Amino acid sequence: MLLTDLKNSSIARILNVSKRVLKQITRDHRTFGMLLIMPMVVMFIFGVALSGEVKNVPVVVQNLDEGFSMGPISLDKGSELVTVLNADDRLDVTDGEYQAGINSVERGDYKASILIPITFSEAIFNSSQNLNSSIVLYVYIDGTKSQTEASVFAAIQEAIKDSMGAVGIEIDVTYAFNNADYSGLDTAIPAVMAYVLNFLVLLISLLILIRERVEGTQYRLLSTPLTSKERLVGYIIALTIFAMLEAGSILSISIFVFHVPIQGSLGLLLFIMIIYALNNVLFAVFMSNFAQNELQAVQMAPLIALPSLAISGLMVPVSSLPAVIQPLSSIIPLTYAIRIFEGIMLKGWGVELILYDLIIIIGITLIFLIIAFFTVKDTEE
Amino acid sequence: MIETQNLVKIYKEGKVRALDGLNLQIKKGEIYAFIGANGSGKSTAINLINSIIKPTSGKILVNNYEIPKDRNKVCSIIGMAPQEYAIYLDLTVKENIQFFAKNYGMSKDMIKSKLDELLKVLRLEDKENTLCRNLSGGMKRRVSIACALVHNPKIIFFDEATVGVDPILREYFWDYFRTLRNQGSTIVVTSHVMDEAEKADRIGLIRNGILIEEGTPNELKEKYGTKTIEEIFIKLSKEVYVVD
Structure with a gap:
């Protein structure tokens, strides 16, 4: 079914959606402002605020x-x-x-x-x-x-x-x-980078996806030859391009503003940031099934992001969390992203040492992609 | 051209029975006005025929294709201007029309010529590069209509297209509907404004998801001995309220 759908899809229509979505993002000053200012604000707050005793x-x-x-x-x-x-x-x-x-x-x-x-x-x-x-x-x-x-x-x-x-x-x-004996800020930044990428890409993607529903255009598109899967792929392409910009912006701030050392490969780090951003785009696609308007989306994003913050190893190492909660951290992509970012940036790890975490992130991304493909419909109930 | 047989739609959320066995027959090349109070099931019927939502039971045929099964075969001949503007407010008038045109696989030349035609007909020439966010309600409505017409559809649905539109523009829209009809298109207009119905070739009066009357304006007025369609509507509504 999936293959037939893809075979019948039109690249021109898909790219038409992507182009339109990109135009809308750049014209929405609030979204664009968020893209530029939010990484700096959030990274400052979390980078400075994180401290505390750890256990185990x-x-x-x-x-x-x-x-x-x-x-x-x-x-x-x-x-x-x-x-x-x-x-x-x-x-x-x-x-x-x-x-x-x-x-x-x-x-x-x-x-x-x-x-x-x-x-x-x-x-x-x-x-x-x-x-x-x-x-x-x-x-x-x-x-x-x-x-x-x-x-x-x-x-x-x-x-x-x-x-x-x-x-x-x-x-x-x-x-x-x-x-390597780093300062507190140096050690906090990789995890904060992962979190900021997670939170902002999720929130903004969710808002953009929901806007189509709120403005009634999603409904209208159902009566055109554009299939829901084409629309979905168009969205994923546009949002991933936006997420790449977000990743680049976060990385640039880390390097040029915070002067965080990067022991490993910068290219590898950027590549994984993009994969992780895509993961969040697809998660937003999945979550958009549950939000009917922008307000719900705005409320939903922190609801996911804040618990992630607590149990992903960002605030305290996973080993210090209560034993009951620890298994939860292993199903959150942020846990793996933090380990990879810290590994590459602070420890100089290469592909071989991050492979396990990367495979899990890619695996979760694929699961979100499959869910997204099977939950979009050309006709609503 | 459009036929529904015992069409039923029950919305799961709230368990609302929006359509309760609707039987419709809309002929090729006519302007059919679908009239009813708010919540009577007009938009649901339109959305079902456009394969936007799934029916609970019953049959829909458009050009002898079954909807929503054969959706792909008919969606390129259908144009839909929904009740909301349903246009992209961050895009310009031109970009909106182009976006919808490209969804129908139209070539650049075709898009260009159709765009020029629609901008002229809908009096939007000087607004081509204006963001839709900055347009008046009437202009947004015109853009929405342009997006529905860009691919030269054979069947066009205007769902409450004249709501919130001033009388002059409304008259202009009806003139345009007649022009499209004369060019061979089938037009389906929904409205809860009764005097609009008089302008249609045939009228279908819907109440609680069932077609309760159908005919030309003159036929209906003769049958009920009234001067306007609105009087018929009020008469039938009173009967309902008494029964209720």
Whole structure:
């Protein structure tokens, strides 16, 4: 059915719709103003406002400490430290090898890898006897999320204090992803970019789609040879072109205004932003089935966007969310978009490391496309 | 040319029975006025014939093609000016007409010549490049009509096309309807303004989704012994209210 519909479609008619929709977008000053001003306003608000403590940060801990015994004295400070770290709800500790932990951090599976060295207890004893000895704890950490980074350090320092008292322990820190230790704004921007793209493309697409219904032209078109599927494809083309502009605008602001570093490929980032924008266009097409007028659309968009904001990992890492809510984050495209944007921009990830998330976004996009094709009708009920 | 048999439309939302077994026969080359009060089912009937909405039951034939099944075969010979303006307010007069023309696969030359003709006939020549948002109600109505006529349709529906239009323009529209009829088109006009009906070749009076009277204006006036169609309408309406 779908193939026959597409075969009988006219490219000229489809492009006729696209051209007309683009003309309307550029003539609607409110929409155009939103396109230019909103990204800046929203990104400022969210970029600055996001902060807070996180929980269940996945870390790997390797305890090589052999302990220390001398006469009646027996110390096992490494184990004590591990016990306190395990009890801290900010961390989700996995026992593993330090080097393997480093690789996991680079892949994004863990946020830090901690090594307690062989002579840890001995060094603490020597230090307590005022012998010249340095106590070192090795930490390899993902510095691309300032909230997570701060929570890991706070947990380690409190654990040291609780298990060892006022002992001077040096923490040897190495930052993952080419020693990247970013400012708070740098780490917030990729997620904010994904959110702004999500929210604005969804809202504006929804408004444009609904306008056709409100003005009565959609009804009228049903009596012309233009099929609903042709109209739909025409809309998708026009809205995707608009969404590309939106993506370009957001990216330009990030680079030229916020000077956010981009470790990975800019081309890949832009490509994925466009795919993600298309995802939102198609979601808007789907949602337009449920909104009868502009007011409903305006109300509907935040209704979707705000919960996404809370559970997509933008405000707090997904691992810090309550266990019941975590599965919900895995069905939201924004979760994957944030991971990809952060991966490319802050961690320098290439296609191989973002492939899984990208496939999910493309998969959801295709599902929306199929739903859109099967829900548009040439005759209304 | 247009035939409906026991046409029923029940809207799911609100469970409104808009048409309750409508039987219509509209002949080729006539101006047929579909008259009834607001909510009597006129627009529903027009929307069903135009395959905009699906019937609940009954049959619709346009040029012997069944609607909505054979929609694709007839939609290019039908022109529809809906009750609302249903034009793109952010486009100019010319762009609106061009947009609708292209949906019918018309060539650039054809569009150009038809556009010039329609702008002239509908007195919109000096408004060609004006955004429709900035036009008066009457002008928007004319643009809407131009969009319905751009592909030279054989059957044209004007759904309350003269609502909110001043008497001079309304008279002009009726002159134009007659011109189109004389050129071979079939015109279906819906209205709740009774004096308009007198201008049609035949009248169908609809109430509660059923055709309650049909005939030429003179036939109906003779039958009911009235001077105007409006008197007939009021008479029949009173009967309903008494029964109700």
